[in-house]
Amino acid sequence: MLKSNLNQVRSTTPLVHNITNYVTVNDCANILIACGGAPIMADDVDDAVEITAICGGLNLNIGTLNSRTIPAMMTAGIRAGELNHPILLDPVGAGASTLRTQTALNLVETLPLTAIRGNISEIKTLATGTGATRGVDADVADTVTPETLDAVIAFAQEFAAKTGAVITITGATDIVATGDRVGIIRNGVPMMADITGSGCMLSAMATAYLTANPGDPFMAMVAAVCAMGVAGEIAVKNMLPTDGNATFRNRLIDAIYHLDGDTLEGRASYELR
Amino acid sequence: MLKSNLNQVRSTTPLVHNITNYVTVNDCANILIACGGAPIMADDVDDAVEITAICGGLNLNIGTLNSRTIPAMMTAGIRAGELNHPILLDPVGAGASTLRTQTALNLVETLPLTAIRGNISEIKTLATGTGATRGVDADVADTVTPETLDAVIAFAQEFAAKTGAVITITGATDIVATGDRVGIIRNGVPMMADITGSGCMLSAMATAYLTANPGDPFMAMVAAVCAMGVAGEIAVKNMLPTDGNATFRNRLIDAIYHLDGDTLEGRASYELR
């Protein structure tokens, strides 16, 4: 199942339009190529609508959003919706500022989002309209533990039912939820928090998975989250003693580049409810 | 001949002004240093004209162009022209949107371009005023094959004669053309298409070659294209089994960093007509 999701990406080379932050944009582009997709970035309102029309999916990431890119996100999103393209929202730093929170909320309300991926603090902010994040990282008070897992799942499913989007909350344990389905993924390594862009890269890659697997966005998200986690595990295994987070970033993308369906299927640690 | 082009870059450290996309800008800066040049980026209309005046050459790349950077490209280009600086245009995604196509056409019409470098789809778009690209990659219908090579060369020469710019079309086989000269380069490896920015990096580096070798822009472009292709071959040779596209990107820049004139001369596979 995961295998076919991965293979669909490699065999169809989905072209993904990214309106994303300038911090991790290069990594997002390279991981899209690594997974079998193709990236294009266009964030001017006069360019984004046309560019999104030639793509298969749209990845909206509000890190380093600004007065110029916000209308581009909105208009590209509306156009992508008209074309039935999958749209993923990554609400980077929602809860950290009014502009980020409000922009994310506006996008959620206006666009027919296929998926939303963030950390627990960001998703809580979107669901409740207010929240606290520690910058772009999850607030400690929000950490998902074995004790809180069921409550977080119920919360995610409720928000998924309300929005119609597949809700993906990533952290030490990852949760993918629709109103009636849940995936719990236990792949990944702590070092993924030691680089900038693990989340951004996952969102970019997941948009390629959604685009290549239009029949089942839920499983596409589960597969993408598993792929990222498995790649993290492979990347750590390939680390030399002097390697640090910069090299880890490269090895993570490299691992996605080499990941095949059998490896993904064999190493994925996930549970569907 | 190629050797002297490379050595001129290393001995004169040309300072290149880049108005370029934010996706691959870091790689462009590092490859400029690797080849022996020096980069500076300035894309505000109030900054770009003065910055271009202290540089030796100008690299205009329209990926992620926007309403703020387009006038900066134009005014910096006009100033660079007044100063007789070489100007290279990389029409990323021309044909993919009206804004990109129209901006590229305006730059071609207004500026005394020394060189234009793109894939076959982008160059066709500029030459005909309309075209189709698959995002920022060449359209499949446009692939240069042994059967179509002569026609593509004739097309490139015609466009070169019309614009006065050295036309460089890169792909599996690379073509460098003026109205009466042609270079066909067969270096390079398929993996160069597996990273973002191979083309952008070549354009940045080629601007350094043009700046350091003002007497013969055609040979400067041939040398830069050969250098990039040879570096790709060396980079692949240095790959370990677990290395993927992220590491390839580093090894490519590393190979440019170590490339010397004799290696370039010895490994370059090119034909002049």
Next chain:
Amino acid sequence: MLKSNLNQVRSTTPLVHNITNYVTVNDCANILIACGGAPIMADDVDDAVEITAICGGLNLNIGTLNSRTIPAMMTAGIRAGELNHPILLDPVGAGASTLRTQTALNLVETLPLTAIRGNISEIKTLATGTGATRGVDADVADTVTPETLDAVIAFAQEFAAKTGAVITITGATDIVATGDRVGIIRNGVPMMADITGSGCMLSAMATAYLTANPGDPFMAMVAAVCAMGVAGEIAVKNMLPTDGNATFRNRLIDAIYHLDGDTLEGRASYELR
């Protein structure tokens, strides 16, 4: 002493707000994580003030400044000042254009800067109101030599006394100065000039050091400069023959990631006057 500065960063995870250029921003984010801090980037005037308020320190870097980011720097800086957050200014390219020089001078005049870090040409520009840089690199005429060292120190101390900021001039020999204290650091390797962003990364990391060590900004800067130099030395030691500047960049960040207080203390080569 240096050891406690480093350990303070690792134990407090200072969140640093960066308004910085898009060329080296990813490296700045990753080195902030590597050293034990956490990065956030926000450069829109409607976002920057709120974001800076949730952070502990502010890093202002004027590379690729533009009409949209300049007011964000100013307003975020004013807010950071009200909150007594340390503010570091990196005047990239001051002296290379009127916009850069004037923006840097305005920031110096308006904000309660804790530290200013640049090359000798940039700092001279700020101190005298005019100057010459070779793009973003120091002008050759400005090179600090054993013969000119005392004069440069006197100049730095005078400018420090005038501005109240810790003045840090980096080059082959690094100088950290207040009105009555001086640190001379002799760590580092020439290869740090072969990548883009050595200075930007140091400024980002130094802001984390300032944030985590509010009691003594002078020693925080000395420690950050030593850490960067020592990391450069370690990175070079870890280079393989085919590694070039791209790989060096990764190894530099990797070395910061692994750097501990004892190694820093043991390898730091500095003199306090």
